[in-house]
Structures are given as C-alpha cells and as structure tokens.
Amino acid sequence: MRASAISIVMAVAWTAGAPGQARAETINVYDNHGGSVAAYDARWSQLAARGVNVRIVGPCQSACTVLLAHIPNSRICVTPQASFGFHLAHRPDATAMLWAGYSAGIRAWINARGGLTADFKWMRAPDIYRFFRKC
8 A cells, every 4th residue: 555655646746747847949940941061060069959859841951951960860850841952062071071960871862862962862751751750
C-alpha cells in the first residue's frame, strides 16, 4: 500500500509540473534563397544552441541548407511543400563548409544526381521523407 501511495504522489507531482515546462521554439523556413554561407552558419549555430525546432514549409536553397550542419534531424520536420536546393557555392571554402555539414545519406543523394554543380539539385517529396520526418 505504501509503495502505491508514493507512486501516485510522484505521478501527480510530475504531471502538475508538465504544463509549466518550456517548449522549444519552432522556426519556419520557407522561400529562403540563401545568401552568405558564413552569415547563415553563424545564425544557425546560434539557433541550434537555443535548441530550436525547424519546420521546412517551402524552399530552402543554397546557404539556407547550412542549417543541416547545426540542427539535428530529430528537430527538423518537413511539409509536402518542403524542398532543399543544393548547388556549388561561389567560393570553394563555402562549398566545403556546406558539404561537410550534410549527412552521408544526403551527400549520397546529391552524388547520385551528379554531385554539386552550378545547377540546383532539388530534394522534394517523396525523397525528402527518407531523411526527415513529416510535420
């Protein structure tokens, strides 16, 4: 009987604290055409340190894809309109930074489509669901 009472009290105390717990911020990414890889790298590094979740709801192309280096896949979800656009950056060091941040699976997906070139390689549904969960 005593063990049951303790379990019930602990369950009530745990559930009573649940509504007050902080929830992670969610960042929506849509119609993002990229820019400076260094600037995006700094931004996503800061957001990752805050523990944000990311919802891809539209195109994330070029430097925007650096988020994949910082945000764990477990914190990324994609909608049916989500897409990633991969291509060579204007500078080799920026391309190297992007490439290093992509998972082995995403690098293999890019390589299977001719590798990084000046032209975009667009990852959309259904391929995107192999790497990221649906929102």
